[in-house]
Amino acid sequence: MQAQVARSAAPADFPEPSERISRLRATMLSTPYSVCLERPSLLAAFAGSPEGRRARVEHPLVRRAMALAHIFANRRPHVYPDELIIGNMTSKRIAANYYPEGGSVNILEDIFRLERRQIPLFLTPAEKWRLVGLGLRGLPGSVAGRALLKPGRLGRFLDFFRAKRYFITEEAGVGHQVGNYMMAVRQGLRPADEEAAARLAAGTLADGTPLDSDTTAFFRSVRVTIDGIRKMTANLAAEAEREAARPDVSPERRAELLESAEACRHVPYEPARTFLEGLQACWLVHVAMNLEDFEQGMSFGRLDQILWPLYQADIAAGRLTATRATEILASFELKTCETMPLYSERIDQYFSGNGVAQGITMGGTDADGNDVTNELSGLILDAYAQCRTREPALHVRVHAGTPAWLLDKAVRVVQLGCGKPSFFGDPVVVRALEEVGMTKAHARDYAIIGCVELASQGRTYNSSDACLFNLPMCLERALIKGRGTLRTFDEVVSAFRAETRSAVDDMAMVMGWLEETYRVWRPTPVTSIMTEGCLAKGRDVTWGGGLYDYTSIQAAGFADAADSLYALKKMVFEDRRFTLDEFVGILQSDFRGQEALRVELATRLPRYGNGQPEADAMAQVAADAFSDAVRAHRNTRGGQYIPGFYSMTCHYGFGRMTGALPDGRPAGHRLSNGLSPVDGVERRGPTAVLRSAASLDSRAWANCCALNLKFDKKVVEGPAGRHALASLFRTYFAGGGMQVQVNVLDADMLRAAKEDPASDPGIVVRVAGYCAYFRDLQPAVQDEIIERTAHGLE
Amino acid sequence: MGSSEPVGASRPEPEPSAPGREAPAAEREPLILSVQHFCIHDGPGVRSLVFFKGCPLRCAWCQNPESWSPRAQLGFKPHLCIACRTCVEVCPNKAVTAPGVRDHGRCRLCFTCVDHCPSGAMVRFGEPRSVESIVDELRPEFPLFRQSGGGVTLSGGEPTMFPRFAADLARRLKAEGIHVAMETCGEFDLAAAGDLLASLDLVLFDIKVFDDAEQRRWCGVGNNRIKANLRAMVAAAAQGKGPRVWPRMPLIPEAIDTPRNFDKWGGLLQELGIPRMTLVPYHNLGDAKRDWLGISAVSLVKSDPDRTAAGHPRRVPGVDSCAPGEEVF
């Protein structure tokens, strides 16, 4: 009798990569990382050139556009073997771009050990010298330098290096956009160029308002910038043609290169005519956006929607097959691995993982709420299954009408163990975006910026990763300042809220200085062209041109703050085990001589993440303290400040700076991560974690949140695991969940959990027929599971 | 093999002999070991497992030795202990002489030490729970059960030791439209379990050693009644008068995972017309739990999770077999 059971065959679930994709992937995985010095060199050359001298007396918007156009027009094009989407991100195969006007100078901290870093960087000795020269020369001209190297602000400049209460990412750049790729692909940049020309000729905005010097400068900056982009793409086309003309090129490759050249002569200025041209247009504009501001979080939006008509037309005309489309998509996705961030190891503890998070969003609804998942949604996932690389970031929107096949395929990708894609609950996300002023139709057209942040694609200027915020430290400070005066728990909460408010106020003041500096020294014409609203208003995004404008602040240590509030309430005000002053004294001594108390606090009290209403209620108190403080501000562009709940890896960096907390966390220990519970406190499994998270009122969280679940591969493998995860997600989103991502554990994570059980985030592993918490296993059994995970054994 | 000495742990357990703890004639109120959530290998869909405390068997390889005794037990998890000596101080009977060291004769199982232990190293195995409290704990998961086609699995231990309570629980869940399964070792009074079985959708029936004497040697109890119950339940299911029966066999080296044993079971299962079953890989996680309970490990069976069909094809003749989680129920 033949077995009638469904067998798991994860790799075979996806189409095999072509040899080309396998080769490209191998190249991207084996190429060492470096730093590209072309961009800063071109900027320096421009500054010293006659044109650069002319630019100095121009309006800041034009001055900036001229500098950027110089970079675009003069960078050397490279076309690499095998690739179907062309356009080099840097002068090297994989490198970080260098932004002297941003925060790249931090890399000089590592200059003597670049090759020995955890993420090694390889430069020739001459390049290192050049890097030092460019870095030091650029420092006073960086945004942070211009904004903060001033009398009275120096302390804030140093704050950047201390990063205790907050970490202002915006000093490095704004980045983080979902540009209007729908426009770039379907209309091209020509209408923007012509509109700018028309405005300049008419001397008025579209609504008849006469142009002033600022709006005039804006329209000029648009034209200069688009001209630069056209030169860049023409140079690239010429390079592809040169490649094609080489005698050793095969006829097939020659045809591909000529097709690419033809595409680059057409897009992104003109509308794309084919699927390939559509992706090529996205990539070219993406390169321009990367070269403009900085590399973080530059995202493509809803590519399955943007490319769908082109795909359909190509298929109908017999020009394309699904297999070929997948190959083109895989080539595109591998292009995203050409870039990387430039962090010193000190900064890396806040943003570890070498990610820039170029997001692609799949699925979701149209403006009326109808599902618009299509075949491309799946092909993008298929292509990623062939790549399995650190980039791009993949995001799946889930709503009641999401077809089962998409969720199933997305979970198959999760099973590959790369931590992608992440999942977003449409109803809750859309509601949060409507709360901050988006129309329902625009909110429903949301796409993910970078990791989890939100934008209505092509209409939003969201400085979405402006700042990360240490929430538990506000509680710590409130308790210390309030010694002898706080008498009730309500007073503790008020003091915590006041401290949070004051820290956010401080931060917003610094942010205001940065925003002013951006307007003068670092406007972003490419982003402005790619953001609806700017052409109508005649304003750069940094001047408030975007249709929607936000600045987003993210809380780290959310669950630690929540659980600490609960512990205070219970131990001091309900059980009266200590006075508040005694308790604060114990915290200040870092639980010296009080290990039993510390362990009791850490293990015996109700905690957020177990579906216990009393603990989850405190999570809401902590979330509201932060949301209210953030939402009380507007940026200097007039945009609303909005809160998010994710922490990159700031929970490590901030943790070092934060003293002992009432929830039993010792001083210096890392804080909780994003919206996740404190590591190791979940006792009731992932269903309870998701229930706690979904129970929170997230209407104010317009910059979303990150909730990590971690599973042993054995728990989620096979059809049963897939079905379980898909059901888990559906139930979570139906119950009000906002976001969730799953990590399938690797051996290193398990080793760390074995070494330091306190770091074990409630990892559930499968031991033969049983699921158990990893921390509950005997060391020998733990070793076996580590072995099994390391070797991928059955 | 060949000896008639029991290899299992039918030895006396280190338990106090407090009065009133012997099984009364009427069904005692069960103690619940735990409710485990997000289980996907014990029946269809996503399930929660309710572990009953108490089991008539004493299998040498048991992975849940804390489920043997129907009484509450005190355990000690050394890896969690921070040596604060609170347990020594708070024990009203001076039974704890040092962290992890207990004079069983003095211990009255008052669990004061568990209440005060800050780290969770002192643990109580077995809590009295009402049916309502269990249903209440499970209720937030009903949407997930429905979404995934899952439900609740009564496990243990041996739920059939508490037929009234288990039937009550199963009925309450069924009334809310929840799929209910039960794992059983098959050693129970079929007549007493009638109500319970009538309230179940699925029974995961553990089959072990075919030979009665051999099973007695490994598990402390023979299996004539187990086989009779299997027959009767399969027959009832065939007439639509009882829950579906799905056999599961743990792959215990030497005892169960032998060609001879496979062949014999194959004969019976074919005769009963059972088309499919599950083979459960074995792992000696139970050893850790024995340490917690102070039961010396019966380390006769070595962990061998990756053992492939050494010497035999590991097929029960005539029956499709699959791994847990691969079943199509």
Ligand code: SF4
């Ligand atoms: S009270 Fe708990 S942690 Fe303290 S010594 Fe006893 S068992 Fe160990």
Ligand code: SF4
């Ligand atoms: S259960 Fe009671 S008697 Fe037994 S050791 Fe603990 S405190 Fe002492």
